[in-house]
Amino acid sequence: MNLLPSDDQLELVAAAGDFISSRPPIDEIRKHRDDTTLVDPEVWRDGAELGLLTLGLGEEFGGSGQSIDDEVMLFMELAKHLAVGPFLASTLGARVAAATGEDELVRRIGAGTAMIGLAELRGDGEIGADGFKGSFDLLDCAGCSHALLVSREGAALIELSEFGEITSAESVDPGTRLGGATVTSGRVTAWLPAKTEWIWGRGQILASAYLAGLAEAITEICTEHAKTREQFGRPIGVHQAIKHAVVDMTVRAESASAQTLFAAAALKADRPDTEFQILAAKTVAGQAAISNGSGSIQVHGGMGYTYEHNAHLYLKRAIVYKQLFAGASEVLADLLDLEAAQ
Secondary structure, X not given: OOOOOOHHHHHHHHHHHXXXXXXXXXXXXXXXXXXXXXXXXHHHHHHHHOOOOOOOOOHHHOOOOOOHHHHHHHHHHHHHOOOOOOHHHHHHHHHHHHHOOOHHHHHHHHHOOOOEEEEEEEEEEEEEOOEEEEEEEEEOOOOOOEEEEEEOOEEEEEEHHHHOOOEEEOOOOOOOOEEEEEEEEEOOOEEEEOOOOOHHHHXXXXXXXXHHHHHHHHHHHHHHHHHHOEEOOEEHHXXXXXXXXXXXXXXXXXXXXXXXXXXXXXXXXXXOOHHHHHHHHHHHHHHHHHHHHHHHHHHOHHHHHOOOOOHHHHHHXXXXXXXXXXXXXXXXXXXXXXXXXX
């Protein structure tokens, strides 16, 4: 199986990278770190019109009809630039809307006039076609019309007003807005059961892609730093401690990318070991992003520990994405319980 990107995929990644880098997200994170949202509506519409949210949807829904491995490549690129906004939830939410007959919502998401935030169940609760209840963390929901709730059993689109009063909370990642809400009885706008389409698995793959992209970006930053940072007249990269650290980062990033792409291929081919490959991707990519992020701060020395340096931003984004759809310990436990892991 050839896991190398095609020319079309490379062209897609280049176009996305050019668009995002023309409006540097890191500058926006620092400039608007105390604002309610980091999303510029005009920039969001431009990105949506470029097809960043509907890449995997059919042409009848205004999408490009590309496969999940193309979406994986896109999310890796979004991660490298620390793109801000609910890209993951809006991408998955558009898919749920398309599959449940919410055509107008699909159109609005594709046009960039509607955004979908992400809701994560915290502790006990219920999510189903008949409604939802429990305590929820809400990620990047400011300015959104709906929130996406995902479980192994299915995925739900919920009007944001159904969450009632949302309490703002400080996120470890200054590029992610976090809130909380408790719902005793809420109404679901659209419900897509997992037997129709497994959004949970798809979401885990795209979250893994984002983590793999973070791991790769961190490696590139550290490699460049090791070449250009000098101490006593010599680049710090000549020292084995730095050299070995960067090599380890490279191996972790390559492993994360390869496993994530293989998980995408497994989902597309409906392989019997698809769940194993997906959980493996989330585990490998999550560990790669966290380990590379921590190592980056060490490689950059004293300045790596300062807020003004970018090193901590990648690590903090990795902490958020590693917990999406299921905590790291839950993912690992589920992975080890599968027959393929025995």
